[in-house]
Amino acid sequence: MVIATFVLSLAANIALSSGTMDWRIIPACLIGWYLADAASGIVHMYMDYRHCPPGRGLDKLFFYSGSRISEEYLELRRSVLKHVGTFDRLVFDFKNHHPRPDALGRRGIVDLIWSSIAFVALPLSILLNVAALMWEIPLWFTAAALMLLIGGALAQYFHSSLHRADVPLTIKAMRAVGLLMTPSAHAFHHATLRRDFATNSGWSNRLLNPIFSFLHRQGILVDAGLEPT
């Protein structure tokens, strides 16, 4: 229902825009796609380094050494996550992804995108609907906003596709023309956890890498945040 409402809201934004298709649509789309990539990087950087709530047993899940399909692990997971809120669970998922990247690749698309849509992309799209009802919004602006919203909504799906071999033809084609980054480019992030946080196109990593270095040097982002305690 959340995804269907999002699609309807996006369509309404196009219908409510004023003006016609012209050359400005293309640079606007590219700017929107860049901003979506930057958003994926900023969120990823924050979630990787934000501390998980301590003493809730998330460390037991993170460092569990046995089989992750065993009844013992699944029971532990159920009992630990019962006491962890939705946001902290997402923070944990980002950290848990580093030692077990393939697990992200196995997750389904709805599971991957619903939270980005429900908490961020859909509210922003509805705000744009309201703005378009009140003021004249030019089509080029809507195009940029839609690229940002769609790129943001699908960010975790794009990230997950970097960790699986069988990806749809659309993903392969978008990688071929540079609209999405490649698994080998994303491997730089996993090798150090200190660079290349953006996971859509990777266009913004050149901007975000020095920002990360600065925040890390200042002690605002600390390595202790990378693993739950």
Ligand SMILES: [Zn+2]
């Ligand atoms: Zn990461």
Ligand SMILES: [Zn+2]
């Ligand atoms: Zn990854």
